[in-house]
Amino acid sequence: MAWALSSKKIKVLLLESGPAYDPFKDYLLDKPQWEQTDFPYKANSKGKYSFGQMQELDKRFADFETFNHVLGKLFKTGIRATGTYGHVKGVGGTTLMYSGEAHRMNPEAMKMKSRFQAAADWPFDYKELEPYYCIAEQIVGVAGPTADDAKRYRSKPYPLPPHRPSYGSSKIQAGCRKLGMNFVSNSLGILSAPYDGRPPCNYCGGCNRGCQRTDKGSVDRTFIPKAVATGYCTLRAGCQVTGIEAGDNDRIKSVSYVDSKGNIQQVSGRIVVVSCGAIETPRLLLASSGRHAPDGLCNESGMVGKNFMETLYAITSALHDERLASYRAASADIICWDYNNPDAIKDVIGGCRFSAATAEAGFAGPLNYALRVAKGWGKGHKEQMRQTFGNVISVAAIGEFLPNTKSYIDLDPAAKDASGIPIARINTYNTEMDLMRLRFMMETSRQILFSSGAGKIIEQISTYDSFTSSHVFGTCRMGKDSRDSVLNAYCQSHRWKNLFVVDASVFPSSGGGESPSLTIEALAIRTAGYIAENKST
Amino acid sequence: MTVVSAIRTSSIYNGGRAIFSRRVFLRIVAGAGVCGLSLILAGKTVLHNDPAAENNQTIKDFLDILIPEDGSPSASQLGIDKIVIDEINRNKDLLELTGKFFVWLEAASKKAFGTGRFSRLNDSQRQQIVAEAAESAEGTVPRTFFYVILRGAFYHYYANPLSWKYLSYNGPPQPVGFPDQAEPPRLS
Ligand SMILES: Cc1cc2nc3c(=O)[nH]c(=O)nc-3n(C[C@H](O)[C@H](O)[C@H](O)COP(=O)(O)OP(=O)(O)OC[C@H]3O[C@@H](n4cnc5c(N)ncnc54)[C@H](O)[C@@H]3O)c2cc1C
Ligand code: SF4
Numbered sequence: 001m002a003w004a005l006s007s008k009k010i011k012v013l014l015l016e017s018g019p020a021y022d023p024f025k026d027y028l029l030d031k032p033q034w035e036q037t038d039f040p041y042k043a044n045s046k047g048k049y050s051f052g053q054m055q056e057l058d059k060r061f062a063d064f065e066t067f068n069h070v071l072g073k074l075f076k077t078g079i080r081a082t083g084t085y086g087h088v089k090g091v092g093g094t095t096l097m098y099s100g101e102a103h104r105m106n107p108e109a110m111k112m113k114s115r116f117q118a119a120a121d122w123p124f125d126y127k128e129l130e131p132y133y134c135i136a137e138q139i140v141g142v143a144g145p146t147a148d149d150a151k152r153y154r155s156k157p158y159p160l161p162p163h164r165p166s167y168g169s170s171k172i173q174a175g176c177r178k179l180g181m182n183f184v185s186n187s188l189g190i191l192s193a194p195y196d197g198r199p200p201c202n203y204c205g206g207c208n209r210g211c212q213r214t215d216k217g218s219v220d221r222t223f224i225p226k227a228v229a230t231g232y233c234t235l236r237a238g239c240q241v242t243g244i245e246a247g248d249n250d251r252i253k254s255v256s257y258v259d260s261k262g263n264i265q266q267v268s269g270r271i272v273v274v275s276c277g278a279i280e281t282p283r284l285l286l287a288s289s290g291r292h293a294p295d296g297l298c299n300e301s302g303m304v305g306k307n308f309m310e311t312l313y314a315i316t317s318a319l320h321d322e323r324l325a326s327y328r329a330a331s332a333d334i335i336c337w338d339y340n341n342p343d344a345i346k347d348v349i350g351g352c353r354f355s356a357a358t359a360e361a362g363f364a365g366p367l368n369y370a371l372r373v374a375k376g377w378g379k380g381h382k383e384q385m386r387q388t389f390g391n392v393i394s395v396a397a398i399g400e401f402l403p404n405t406k407s408y409i410d411l412d413p414a415a416k417d418a419s420g421i422p423i424a425r426i427n428t429y430n431t432e433m434d435l436m437r438l439r440f441m442m443e444t445s446r447q448i449l450f451s452s453g454a455g456k457i458i459e460q461i462s463t464y465d466s467f468t469s470s471h472v473f474g475t476c477r478m479g480k481d482s483r484d485s486v487l488n489a490y491c492q493s494h495r496w497k498n499l500f501v502v503d504a505s506v507f508p509s510s511g512g513g514e515s516p517s518l519t520i521e522a523l524a525i526r527t528a529g530y531i532a533e534n535k536s537t
Numbered sequence: 538m539t540v541v542s543a544i545r546t547s548s549i550y551n552g553g554r555a556i557f558s559r560r561v562f563l564r565i566v567a568g569a570g571v572c573g574l575s576l577i578l579a580g581k582t583v584l585h586n587d588p589a590a591e592n593n594q595t596i597k598d599f600l601d602i603l604i605p606e607d608g609s610p611s612a613s614q615l616g617i618d619k620i621v622i623d624e625i626n627r628n629k630d631l632l633e634l635t636g637k638f639f640v641w642l643e644a645a646s647k648k649a650f651g652t653g654r655f656s657r658l659n660d661s662q663r664q665q666i667v668a669e670a671a672e673s674a675e676g677t678v679p680r681t682f683f684y685v686i687l688r689g690a691f692y693h694y695y696a697n698p699l700s701w702k703y704l705s706y707n708g709p710p711q712p713v714g715f716p717d718q719a720e721p722p723r724l725s
Contacts, residue, residue, distance in 0.1 A: 029711040033696045164719040202714025212711045325705075325722030328715030366704055370691040377603045377671065377687055378664065382703075389704045390722065 001273055001502050003139070003223040004528030006232035013267060014224075014233060015257055017240040017276075018045045018089030021096055021220065027210035035367040039097040039209055044238070045089045047280060050412045051082040052427035057465055061435045064314070064442050064464040069456070070375050075465040083468040085279055085426065091237050092220030093277065094470075099207050099331035099360055100216045101515035102142040102189040104133050104152045104522075108341050109351065109400065112509040116342060116349045118402045119509035120307070123480045123489035130155055132522035139226065140217035140518070141195040144187030151337060160192045166203065168326030168393050169334045169356040175452025176336060176354075186335040186355060189217030189518070196222075205359040207331040223521070236260070241284060242419045244272060244499070246292040252499045258419055271498045271531060275524075278308070278472040278505035282409045283424035285476070285501075298476065298493045298501070303486050305410050307403035307474040308427070309510040312352075312434055314462040315361050316445040317394040318454035319373070325390040331359045332396070339444075340512040342400065348437045350400025351512025354448060357396035361459070373458060392458065395448050397441035398471070398513035404431050409475050428467050438464055471516050473507035490530040491523060502527050592639065594656045596622055602660075602667045603690050609703035617693050621686065631685070638670075638682035645669055645679075 002014045019042050021027070026042065028034045057065075057078055066074045075081045087094045107126035112119040134156045137144075144158035162185030165173055173183040190207070191200045201215045214221050227233035238260030245266075247253030254268040274281050282305035286296035296304055320326075336354040338344070344351045362368050366389065373392060374384035406429035411422035430438075442462060449457065461468070479485025482494035491506050493499040502524045504516050511519075597618035604612035612618060625631050643653035649669075650662050658666065670679035694700050701708055705724045707715075717723070 030709055032698050032709060034709045034711075036692065036696050166718040167721055170719070202711075202716050203718035204710035204714040206710045213714070323722055323724055325715075325724075328718035328722070330718075365695075365708055365710070366701055366706055367692065367695040370695045371688060377667070379605055379607050382604070382607055382609060385704060389706065 001524035001528055002233050003227035004525045006227045006230040008532040009232055012233040014235045015239040015241055016091050016237045020091040020237045023212045023214055027212040029204060029206040029209055029212045035365040047089055048417060049085055049424045049426055050415050052425055054080045055429050061464055064462045066461045066465050068372055069458040070372055081466040083466040086470040092218045095218040095517055096210055097208050100188045100190040101332055102140055102187050102518040103514040105511050105514055105519050106151050106340050109509060109511045118349050120479055122508050123478050129522050132525045135525050136518050136521035139222050140189040141191050142187055142189050143192035145185045163192050163330060163333050165334050166329030168324040168358055171452045172356050172393060173334055176448055178451045181336050181338050183334040183336045186332050190330050191215040201330050203328055203330050205327050205329050205364045242421055244288040244297055246290055250495050252496055273500045273502055275503040277503050278475045279409055279424045281501055281503055281505045282475040286411050287421050298486050300495050301483055305475050306408045307477050308407040308409050309401040309403055309474040310428055311469040311471045312399040312401045312438055312463055314442045315357050315394055315396045317361050317392050317459040318449040318457045319388060320391045320393050320454045326358045326393055327364045327390060329359050345440045350402055350437055352397055352399035352441050353513035354395055354397050357394040360396060361394035363392040393454055395445040397445050399437045399441050400512045401510045403474055404429055473504045473510050476501045476505040477508045478506045491527045500527055593622055598656050600690050602663050603687050604694055610699055612690055612694055615694055615697045615699055617690055620693050621689055634682055637678045641679050
């Protein structure tokens, strides 16, 4: 958004609560201890949040509980565990740790309400978004397949050729073929050739730990430097917005924030755009209640925080007989879209996708093998290390998550942050339909692994028994009707004409496992065009 | 990172993968029913003539049973004992657990082999005692200590490039990466 506005010569002040990261100093992939840390969080780069009542586990799906063959069953209480909302507070946001997948929405998954009476329809068609996807792909430097995508029309080819599948992933690809499934090169915001002054990927497998090589198209390497270079964008890191003040005439008056030195500041601008992510955005809006907006800002419909969609996710790992050195790979280099349409899974509403995920599963180096693959201790453990190292392959499955009344974000009634603002509370619930989709995803993942030549399943992680979300959506959804949505089709508040929200919270439906960042970027570019054209907003 | 946090696996989707949460860990420390520390590593309590040296030696010998030399280096050959001892000394809970474990170790060694000093046992006797700790009931002091120290030892040992050589691993991942990723691996 900052780039799209500033490149149209509109002045932008970008307030980011987290710190800036220097890939060369802050990321650890070139250090011997690289594997001891996941993403190297700095001070103030993780938000605080709490959980509401977690659901009792439905025993009919107990087959899908999380286990590791060394550690055993991980969650034993019978109640779904409060896990993590995967995010980074920092310049570039969560893309600092993302896997680089650059997906377009499946057009079929944008009409869930009219087709299935589920979630909500997007207030425009895929074709409306298509030109903006092309712009976002150019900025990020997306590498993708040359063959046409039957599900997603494209007006332009990907800027870069696809990555070759890693040797480990090629086993998965071959296994799938035997099942009649089709794994193709994933479209990745990871450079397959030099591009825009950045070098190509060298397949280190460390995307989720922060890309030191800078070929991954995280927002701090792509949109933000370009925005600042226009001379129209001022970036202030370490600035936590604490409130948005509404004024008369349905307009936002000002924004308050605590700057990096701890001073309270107030700024005003013609337009305010909130892009704090699907958990922090509703928190900020709800916490910004006042005389003009007693139930929270933008909450005239009561929908702020509602329709929360989390990640329906499973990652299954198995040992292959062959030496693969499977840690040599970019994250998620191949993907299967065969079940991505919302009606693709028998008796289930909502689709899913499968991807190679050995790097994402963390089987990236010796330490993870020592802790999660080789059993025992002493000489036996060392022997197993030699036999198994590099032989794990993993398949991830991500599915549609349908909104339900028990999944929402609200303000924690007790816990507050350092500024005295209530923290976000995550209320999460998986319906039977979600669990049926998850069952299909996990059963198919196992079949894929076995068909790929893997023997024993050594680990299975699923969101059945733990909330673990990397993709979150829906808490300020767009819609045509102001009674059941927060924003119009341009991500503009139905009431507050100079207030926009552009992040994953605007999604009316989650899609069938598509990763969201490219869609967020396309939406931002589209909205910036609207703002530029409608200077009176 | 401490030994306690080291039991967490390192992965992107690692919510709750610790084998012992801190809460469980504290329950074991508090509820094990053994009181009066009879160690300890910094030489605070006199148990033997030179308690610090004796206790440090015990940790070193214990670690070398967990990670022995077998063509690749043992734990102590890579200095893991010093790191672990340092962590124990800096962590009150772990220090207390270690004290309780030493009481158990002395009793177990005495019962099995007539001497309370683990370091005086031969290799196969030490292995027998370590196996007894590993196979103790869940939630007991010996089992808890065993797993916390085992995972802590792995955590440091496998972050040392000298341990990678024997796995044909050419890390760390950067700056070279794995440009041969699409080919079968060339294993040395
Ligand atoms: C491990 C992992 C892997 C992923 N892989 C992929 C992938 O391959 N492809 C993909 O498309 N997506 C992926 N995602 C998801 C993707 O990163 C997110 O969906 C996306 O970044 C969300 O964008 P956002 O703008 O909604 O929120 P964020 O990226 O979280 O950005 C929100 C920003 O707002 C800031 N902020 C919050 N509150 C305030 C405040 N009060 N004041 C000032 N600033 C504030 C935050 O600090 C943050 O920088 C992954 C996520 C994870 C965790
Ligand atoms: S695999 Fe490629 S994109 Fe990912 S961190 Fe390594 S070099 Fe960067």
